[in-house]
Amino acid sequence: MNISGNTIFIPGSTSGIGLALALALQARGNTVIVGGRRGDLLEQITRDHPGLDTVRIDTADPAGIDAAAQQVLSRHPGLxxxxxxxxxxxxxxxxxxxxFLATAEETITTNVLGPIRLIGAFIEHLQKQPDATIVTVSSGLAFAPLRATPSYNASKAAIHMLSESLRLQLADTSVRIVELVPPSVRTALLPGQENSDFAMPLDEYVSEVMALLQDQPDAKEIQVExxxxLRYAEVRGDYDKVVETLNAADPHGK
Incomplete structure (x- = not known):
């Protein structure tokens, strides 16, 4: 993925990693469209960060995804x-x-069906571009589970394998698949996580991601150190020890 000169849509970027990444990409000369559910947050982002475009989108709503895609493409045909x-x-x-049942269903709808539907809404357009990228977002927990979040772990494992599979299937197109694999980062993803000593500071995470994108333009996965x-526990042969350490160290694992 080239680090500049792109037109980038990031649904789910009104806060946390998404917004920080949007701002970092904008600073590198990209046109960035921020997507989110809450209109008040989108309006605030427009006021606080001139140059960012915003689109309302709920990735749990198939019709809303299609409507947002049409809006994005009408305003940014070079996406x-x-x-x-x-x-x-x-x-x-x-x-x-x-x-757990209602929560598990919500998690799978948002974390698995949401990306699938998003890709479905944009894939034909992206194949018409000379150089296009889909960035999926999995997690270190796709490779070593946190006891407290079974459905989240499973959803991110699904995203990892979806990314691997799409990379094979779309190899005959102009579309590249890049998988972002975050560790725990200081955001509000879970209550208290933004202040967790276990989690990586947000600015450090995004800075390292941007450096990796610049230095490894052909990378299939963006993995900070x-x-x-977590990512290579099974490869190293210390999977059981990593799982034990993860669930002992992370306060959300108790």
Missing amino acids: NVVVTMAGIMRIEDWHTPAS RVKF
Whole structure:
């Protein structure tokens, strides 16, 4: 992925990693469209960050995705990058269905069906561009599970394998698949995570991601150093120890 000169749509970027990445990409000379559900946040982003365009989108709503895609493409016909950033993370207790079923269904709808529907809404357009990229967003938890978030872990494992599969299937097109693999980052993804000593500072994470995008334009996965502890646990042969350490160290794992 080229680091500049793109037109980039990032649904799910009104806060956290998404917004920080949007601003970093804008600073590198890209046209960036921020997508989100809340109109008040989108209006505030427009006021606070001139030059960013915004579009209202709920990635759990198929019709809303199609409407947002039409709006984005009508205003930005040169769009060539889509970052499927939108996602949720919920703590679950699987001892009884009442404790997890609704949350699990919401998580899979947002984290798996959402990216699938987003890709479906833009894939024909992207194939017409001379150089296009879909950036998927998985997690270190796709490779080593956090006990407290079963559905989130599973959804991110699904995104990893979807990314691997689409990269093979779209190899005959102009569309590249790049998988962003974050560790725990200081955002509001879970209550208290933005102040967690376990989590990586947001500015450090985005800075390292931007450096990797610049230095490794052909990378299939964007892995900051901190996520490799989880990403390669099975490869190193210390998977059980990594899972034990992860669930002992992260306060959300208890």
